[in-house]
Structure formats: structure tokens, C-alpha cells
Amino acid sequence: MIELxxxxxxFPTAEGEFTALNDVSLTIGDGDIFGIVGMSGxxxxxLVRCLNLLERPSEGQVVIDGEDLCAMSTKxxxxxxxxxxxxxxHFNLLMQRTCLDNICFPMEIAGKKGxxxxxxxxxxxxxxxxxxxADAYPAQLSGGxxxxxAIARALASDPKILLCDEAxxxxxxxxxxxxxxxxxxxxxxxxxxxVIITHEMGxxxxxxxxxxxxxxGVLQETGTVEETFSNPKTEAGRRLVYPDGVVLxxxxxxxxxxxxxNGSSSYEPLIASLAxxxxxxxxxxxxxxxxxxxxxxxxxxxxxxxxAGERERAIQYIKNQPNVTMEEVxxxxx
Amino acid sequence: xxxxxxxLFGNTPLSQQIAYLQMELGSAIWETIYSTIVATFFSYVIGxxxxxxxxxxxxxxxxxxxxxxxxxxNTVVNLLRSVPFLILMVMVxxxxxxxxxxxxxxxxxxxxxxxxxxxxxxxxxxxxxxxTDKGILEAAQAMGCTPMQIIRKVMLPEALPSLLIGFTTAFxxxxxxxxxxxxxxxxxxGSLAINYGYQRQMYFILYVSVVILVVMVQVFQxxxxxxxxxxxxxxxxKRSKSARKAHRGEKAGFQ
Ligand SMILES: Nc1ncnc2c1ncn2[C@@H]1O[C@H](COP(=O)(O)OP(=O)(O)O)[C@@H](O)[C@H]1O
Ligand SMILES: [Mg+2]
Numbered sequence: 001m002i003e004l005x006x007x008x009x010x011f012p013t014a015e016g017e018f019t020a021l022n023d024v025s026l027t028i029g030d031g032d033i034f035g036i037v038g039m040s041g042x043x044x045x046x047l048v049r050c051l052n053l054l055e056r057p058s059e060g061q062v063v064i065d066g067e068d069l070c071a072m073s074t075k076x077x078x079x080x081x082x083x084x085x086x087x088x089x090h091f092n093l094l095m096q097r098t099c100l101d102n103i104c105f106p107m108e109i110a111g112k113k114g115x116x117x118x119x120x121x122x123x124x125x126x127x128x129x130x131x132x133x134a135d136a137y138p139a140q141l142s143g144g145x146x147x148x149x150a151i152a153r154a155l156a157s158d159p160k161i162l163l164c165d166e167a168x169x170x171x172x173x174x175x176x177x178x179x180x181x182x183x184x185x186x187x188x189x190x191x192x193x194x195v196i197i198t199h200e201m202g203x204x205x206x207x208x209x210x211x212x213x214x215x216x217g218v219l220q221e222t223g224t225v226e227e228t229f230s231n232p233k234t235e236a237g238r239r240l241v242y243p244d245g246v247v248l249x250x251x252x253x254x255x256x257x258x259x260x261x262n263g264s265s266s267y268e269p270l271i272a273s274l275a276x277x278x279x280x281x282x283x284x285x286x287x288x289x290x291x292x293x294x295x296x297x298x299x300x301x302x303x304x305x306x307x308a309g310e311r312e313r314a315i316q317y318i319k320n321q322p323n324v325t326m327e328e329v330x331x332x333x334x
Numbered sequence: 335x336x337x338x339x340x341x342l343f344g345n346t347p348l349s350q351q352i353a354y355l356q357m358e359l360g361s362a363i364w365e366t367i368y369s370t371i372v373a374t375f376f377s378y379v380i381g382x383x384x385x386x387x388x389x390x391x392x393x394x395x396x397x398x399x400x401x402x403x404x405x406x407x408n409t410v411v412n413l414l415r416s417v418p419f420l421i422l423m424v425m426v427x428x429x430x431x432x433x434x435x436x437x438x439x440x441x442x443x444x445x446x447x448x449x450x451x452x453x454x455x456x457x458x459x460x461x462x463x464x465x466t467d468k469g470i471l472e473a474a475q476a477m478g479c480t481p482m483q484i485i486r487k488v489m490l491p492e493a494l495p496s497l498l499i500g501f502t503t504a505f506x507x508x509x510x511x512x513x514x515x516x517x518x519x520x521x522x523x524g525s526l527a528i529n530y531g532y533q534r535q536m537y538f539i540l541y542v543s544v545v546i547l548v549v550m551v552q553v554f555q556x557x558x559x560x561x562x563x564x565x566x567x568x569x570x571x572k573r574s575k576s577a578r579k580a581h582r583g584e585k586a587g588f589q
Contacts, residue, residue: 052476054476081478092470095492139569141569
């Protein structure tokens, strides 16, 4: 289990200190595929670099399996890092080594020698689907192939955790999907905890079980992917889930109802009390006043939330209001 | 006719100049190669670790060292680099006496060569190592490399082609500066050119010495570039890469 406790990271800059991470606390369970998403510059890379202490947090603790990394000696930390692998946007392979020797590298630095090292490297080449590239140099490979070699290298040290910093951001959509499949496959087969850093929601949707949304160094929300995506609670979350950001306050809507009330009541109090009394937020899709039989009637189109429980509560609440009638609209096209 | 000959080749008969050449040329070439190799070797013994430290020891490097120490090292390198070679040669005469017992001859001339070349080598090595991709260093750190492993297994091997280009530049520079030490009693092609060619006005000997030096430089440059390119696993378009690197090497040089 990875626990980030109140991580703050400040960088000294010419214009004084810059706070790249502000009191970020996060728990990542064993075997999760955990996504950290945010706009460029949100502090994602800084956060993931804090996980293996490539960047030392200014404040806070990084606790992995109960051990505080910040409290470790350099030597212990160096050893500890061997169980936390990392892959990168630009692959970062050793360009003067063959693919096979790249995969051998982590074993080499851990002091392993002999034929088992090469044997294991070849097995890993099989796992990532490039058994014929053992003697090729990285410069001879495509981006996707380079990332596969990087993944094989990352697995060579038998890590418990795999950190991926924008690992698919330099790849085309098809290759991205292939690499994500491979990462998912590795997660399932080897039980490795995966942390995926990305600015693309698509990547999170594709394979992550949990997600954290980071904005301007602040953790905005975190939870399972379904929960967070179906109902982003924060402004930053909505901006990411609806990048084309139609209406900033737009909530996801699947059911639309039309309500009508007589002139004596007005709709603002109803919407407000819906939010206050039953914690349900609704979208006002349209409203007008109609004249029916010489009486003024207000009508309003409401978008109800996706969550069935919330929707039911809202409907019950509205039904119980005096002077209000309600009908479902099935053919609404916003 | 005789006058033209005299202007071109000097007043000593050509046959006599050739006789001198037969006597001296072999050992002069050998002395030049010997002193260049020995001086290059020791320049790297000192300059390579120094160049590594200049990169890894700075703030944010793989193995940061105290700031004052880095300042001292940089200042020493800059100082030695800014003293003109001819003056340096005179300045280190006592040092040569101390180390090899004399201040004249081929072996003694190696000492000033090393003094002038190791700071130059350190800067060449520094420049090569600075080219290492930051991402690769970060990956190595993330993998749990010790600073020494990063230097030995990542920085130096990754910079090998560039280091070889630098080595060629250093070797050639030391070769040509070694020729200069002929002026103060060093041996080799330089002293042949100065003692016979210039002082005794045997211009033919002067030309031959210079042509041989030029040929040697060409050969070593081609060899160095060839190996650097052949060993570089990064590029498919090797031609443009080597041309660029060779060009950059040319700009450097010690005083
Ligand atoms: N070493 C550093 N010194 C100063 N500022 C930095 C440093 N590293 C990152 N930053 C700043 O921290 C912010 C977050 O950077 P980063 O974590 O790389 O963002 P992301 O990966 O989400 O795009 C950026 O504004 C960046 O300029
Ligand atoms: Mg980043």
C-alpha cells in the first residue's frame, strides 16, 4: 500500500517559492491501477517523483508498505527504489545498449550475474511481445516498441509498483491502447500496483480502477473511476471530464422531466430546496411561463442526475410539493 | 636558378639535407608519437575523473560536492587553460626537473604537455557528459543506481561516441603542441623542424617535418571520427551527426 501523507512540495524560483504540490494526501491500494490526472503543469510529475523520492517533498511523508521513505538512509532508499519501477513518456532507454542489455540493466546494478540474467531478460522480451528484438538497438525501434522494452526493463527488478509518467503521451491512439492493454495484463498477471500519470481522461477510462484529480498542486477529488467520472464533484473534475466544457455548471443528465406549477409558486425556491433538503443538484434546461385557460402557469425542464438514488429522491420530493405537477420527457434532445 | 633553390629549400645542398633526414627522421617521428601517447594518457588519467566531477559534483548533479570545492576546481581548470602554452612550458621547468630529473629532452617535454592538456581534457569530457539525456539519468536514479553506477554504467557508456571525438581532438592538439615544445629542447618532429629547418635554414627538412605532422593529424582525425561514428548506436543518419561533432571539436583547443 502506498500512502502519501500531507505532501507539500515547494520549488525555489526566481520569483520566490513556487508550491507545486499543496498538502496532497492519497492512499493507493495493492494491485490497483491508480490514475492521477490533471492539466499540464498540475504537479502530476512532481507527485509521482515524490513516490520514489526522486523529488524530496518539502513536507509530508511517503509511506510504502508501512515504511516511511523520507526517513530512510540513501543506501536503503537506493535499494528500495529497485522495487519501484518507472516508465516515462520518452522511454529513457540506454541508447548505446541493445534491447536485451537494457533489460539486463536493473539486474546488473542489483549485482546479479550469470546466465540467469540473460535468460530472464529473454523471458521478459517474450512477455512484452518483442522476442526478436534482443539484439536491436533502441534507435532502431518504433515508439511503441521502445515503450515495450522500457516495460520489460521495468519488470526486470521484480517490482511491486510500476509508475507510469505520461507513458503513452508520445504514442498514437492505437499504440496507446496496445501499451495500456499490456500494462493491464501485467497488473493482472503479476499483481503489480500501477500508478498512471496522464493528462488524458481516455487513458484513465481505459484501464484505471481509481483516479485522483490534481489541479494546481491540489488534490481535488479521488475515488473509483466510475464514481468520479459519472459525477465529478469539483470544478476541476468537471473541466477534465467535460473538456469541451459546454456549460461549466452542467451536470450529467440522463433523465429529463417537465414540471409545471401555478402562478403562485416560483421555481427558484424549489431548486434551492432540492439541493438543500435532498442534496440533489439538477440542471435547469429551460423555463418559461404559459397561459393555460387564462391562468398563468410556469413550466420548467429539469435534467436529473444519473445516480438512480438521487433521481428517485428528487422525483419524490417534487411529487410531494403542492401546486406542482410533473411528467417525464423521453424525447428530449439538448 | 640557384637563388630560387636557395630561397625554397635553403642553402644547404639537398643531398645533405636528405642525409640528415635519414639519420634523424625515424627517431623524430617516434619521439613525437611517444610523447603524444604518454602525454595523452596522463592527461586522461587526470582529466577524465576531473571532467566527471565537474558534471556530477555540481548542484543537482548525481553526486553533488560542496560548492567551494567546485569553485576551486573550475578556477584551477580555467587558470591553466588561460596560460599560453609557451609560457606554461617555461613555468613548469622546475616541475619537470623534479619529476624526470631534467628539463630538456622528449620525456621532460611531456610534463608541460600534461599540465596544459589535462584541463583541456577535463573540459572536453565535461562537454561530452553534459550531453547525456537527463531523462536517462533520471531513469537510472529511479532504478536504484548508486552515483558510481550512474557514472560507470550510464554516463560514460552513453557518451562514448562523443568522448571518442573529444579524445581525437585532445590527441591531435597534444600532437601539435608537442611539436611546439621542440622550441625549448623537447624532441620529435617539432625540434627537427626548428633545429634543422628553421635555425640551420634547411627548409627541405622543415617542409618534410610539417608534411608528416599534417599527415599524422589527418590520419588520427579520420580514425577517431570513424570509430566514434561506427560505435554510435543512436543514429541511422551517421554522416550528418559525425560532421556536426567533428565541427564542434574543432572549435576547442588549449592556448
Ligand atoms: N525543479 C523545478 N523547479 C521549479 N519549478 C518546477 C520544478 N519542477 C516542476 N516545477 C513546476 O511545478 C509545476 C508542476 O510541474 P509538473 O509536476 O511537471 O507538472 P505536470 O507533470 O502535471 O505537467 C510546474 O508549474 C513546473 O513549472
Ligand atoms: Mg508531467
